[in-house]
Amino acid sequence: MRLIRQRGRLLSAMVRPLIWLLVIGSGFGTMMSQYGTDDYQQFLVPGLLCMVLLFGAMLSSLSLVYDKESGVMRMLIIAPFPHYWIILARTISATIAGLFQTILLIVILFALGFLRLPIDIPLFLLGLVVTSIVCASAGTLIAVFSKTLENFAVIMNFVIFPVFFLSGALYPLKNLPTFLKIVTLINPFSYGVDLLKHALLLDMPKSFSAEFSIFQDLLCMVSFCIVALIIACLRFSQATVMENLANLLSTPKHE
């Protein structure tokens, strides 16, 4: 019930990603048509969707760091529910923010003819939701641990881009050197991309199709989310973290 109210607030912040999405979406559209083989275009679709999920959900949950200093956070920490709810609610709203942007992209891709049937729709939706939760919880985890967003560019460079590039979104994982392959196996995002490949690339040549089993994908992502969220909640409820937050929120700033 309270979670719903909070999500409502976030809807207002969605106009910006929408513009962003149109630019990225069309940019990638042309990029995709430049690539030679039709198969590779199709191969990129799951990765592209995941990228938008990643950016949308992760950036949205990372904005928790900004919110630490906002008036809304003051309202939230004195509201009568456990403080870890704030974390969970933020993660859910970030998940939805990511999904919302992705759905827009899907519509665009479909209109442009990049999304080719047949699609395993239930699996596709499941993949989108789970991947979005993964991205959102990863963002929440980072946000809970980082004190300020001065290192925001650092996070962008050292988290989002590697996570994206080392995920099988742009190329199949088999061809990677062993070291990078290990990294991709640790990367929970890889499994999201893979799951969407299961759903979307039903009639692909072997070299481009999914590389893990559906069960493997889901297991890895779900366990990552649970672990990440538990750590984030524990960390957020820790006395020292709350102390810092409380002091931060009570120190008058000159606006």
Next chain:
Amino acid sequence: MTLAIQTQNLGKKYGNLQAISSLHLEIPEGQFFGLIGPNGSGKTTTIHILSTLIRPTTGTVLVAGHNVVDDPVAVRRKIGLVFQESALDRTLTVEENLQFSGALYGLDHRLIAERSRKLLDLFDLDGKRKAKVATLSGGMRRALDIARGVLHQPRILFLDEPTIGLDIINRRRIWRFMKQLRQELGMTILLTTHYLEEAESCDQVTFLRKGELIGQGRPDVLIRELGAFILEIESDEPEESIRLIQPQLGSPVQEGEKLFFRIPDATFSIGRLQDELQGHIQSFNVRKPDLNDVYIWKNSALEGGNTAC
């Protein structure tokens, strides 16, 4: 008489810094209670502990009958808290802010609308219902913040420096609002302030200094106990003045060239003292004591010397 707030041996340490030590507070329900002290004396820390935002290092704290460590959610349901900084979403309107905040307490949409109408009326914000918070003046925003703090009709309202950063007119308005709130809802209010003249309307005040309680009581009683009048003297040769006055009025509190003496007895002959001091002083002023004086004397007694700062 039930107690709204009760702390026993409350202490809080940040690393090596003892922010609060062995604080005993007993605040009866319905009281208007002032927590007073300079910056860094532990006022805000105390409020944070009472409102469950931070945990005490030692001692037990009961707020509205619940232990803040064991049952913080129950405590938060019964209290309202207004921070020094506004707890509002600047991008939303006045009404939306109240709706959002009320929803966090699980209040029904219509109930919120009804209560906010009353509160906005009370706080002269009626015409601003659809205005964005960012467009409100500082005084209005503070008033709205207080409205937000009492929307769920808490038993206890915490106000951390409710008038800080406001001009005198807005400060008076905020005080008027608090008075009205107490009349209408009968809640316990605990506030911190360092404008001591404002705290004189409290039922009870507590002075904090470096995390320790250094005095407590009704403002009028504390002032009466201090003395009938305060003698303020400016002098180039403070030593000489002290030598002359001390036998009659006791040790002064010294602030630069200014000396403050307590005149315990209203019948004390001020005229004679003035004659004795002829030629030693630049100014001579006798006035009624106020809470500032109470604080200064309490403070100087603890410093052991005759300086107060």
